[in-house]
Amino acid sequence: MLPTLRKRRMSAATTVPSLADGLVNKPIPRIDLARYAGHWHEIAHLPMVFQRQCVDHVTADYTLRPDGKLDVRNVCRTRHDVADVVEGLARPGKGGAGALEVRFAPAWLAWVPFVWADYWVIDLDPDYGWAVVGSPSRKYLWILSRTPRMDKSLFDELCDRAVLRGYTVDKLIMTGPVG
Numbered sequence: 001m002l003p004t005l006r007k008r009r010m011s012a013a014t015t016v017p018s019l020a021d022g023l024v025n026k027p028i029p030r031i032d033l034a035r036y037a038g039h040w041h042e043i044a045h046l047p048m049v050f051q052r053q054c055v056d057h058v059t060a061d062y063t064l065r066p067d068g069k070l071d072v073r074n075v076c077r078t079r080h081d082v083a084d085v086v087e088g089l090a091r092p093g094k095g096g097a098g099a100l101e102v103r104f105a106p107a108w109l110a111w112v113p114f115v116w117a118d119y120w121v122i123d124l125d126p127d128y129g130w131a132v133v134g135s136p137s138r139k140y141l142w143i144l145s146r147t148p149r150m151d152k153s154l155f156d157e158l159c160d161r162a163v164l165r166g167y168t169v170d171k172l173i174m175t176g177p178v179g
Helices: 151-163
Strands: 036-044 056-066 069-076 083-092 100-103 117-124 132-133 142-147
Touching: 117 151, 132 151, 142 151
Parallel strands: none
Antiparallel strands: 036 056, 036 142, 056 069, 069 083, 083 100, 100 117, 117 132, 132 142
């Protein structure tokens, strides 16, 4: 079984989304895709069917294309100690600069609307050292870092901010070390 984050110490004030704090669930208003491109390590994600085979060493590589889209290459280690690789494409979506749409279906299916999924950058380090990616439904959440390990206090802060945006973080699956 994959490790999950079961306990989060939070006051009642931080378990309810707060519009007063300005942490609504929406994409960030500005992002430099050239800086966002590159190698990322997944630290944690909410459970989802398409990532159930991944146990650790989860990475994402984004390459900026001349047309402004990003080539996407996700890699993870499976329970059988095999690398699982999936390649896709991200394009600008609706809702601001941090709103992207991603697809992993073949290019010939790109015209079908349901092959595209929302990929919202909802929190981003000013130096592009970490990112939090979510979705309008709040069913998907990823915490990413440029380094394979994330400081625990930073991880806790990012989880708290995700909670303020309405995400449930008690079921996060840890795929990278925190400490």
